[in-house]
Amino acid sequence: MKDLVLRVYLFLRRALLWPSRLSPRGGRVGPEGPAKVLLIRVDRIGDMVMTMPAARVVKKRYPGARVFFLASRGAAGLLSGDPYVDGVFLYPEGGGPAAKLKLLRALRAEKFSLALDFMPDYTLRTALLAFLSGAVSRAGYDVA
Secondary structure, X not given: OHHHHHXXXXXXXXXXXXXXXXXXXXXXXXXXXXXXXXXXXXXXXXXXXXXXXXXXXXHHHXXXXXXXXXXXXXXXXHHOOOOOOOEEEEOOOOOXXXXXXXXXXXXXXXXXXXXXXXXOXXXXXXHHHHHHOOOOEEEEOOOO
């Protein structure tokens, strides 16, 4: 039964996110690399620790890129001293629609070139955040 529920969820997730592949801003990052990169990890501290090296990799590969994290309040403190992180957006857990709209406006204002979603647990929430951020290109786990 659990397997069936998972399959139905993944089917619905793909169906809901399919239009995002047709996004008018969609495309690839140019040969110069991304100007601004959003790394998404809005869960526990240990998972953030495992994701933090991605900022270093992005900075080494694209020295001119500015790297931002979208993080939970509990994990955001880990990023404050990281020399590879240029900024942190806090995910408003339980903040209601107004707080989430404020976050989306702030993300869209940054005009990200690339959004990387590091949430591997079938979450539609972060996939939608990556899409609604307005990033030109988005990548994440495709769990099938």
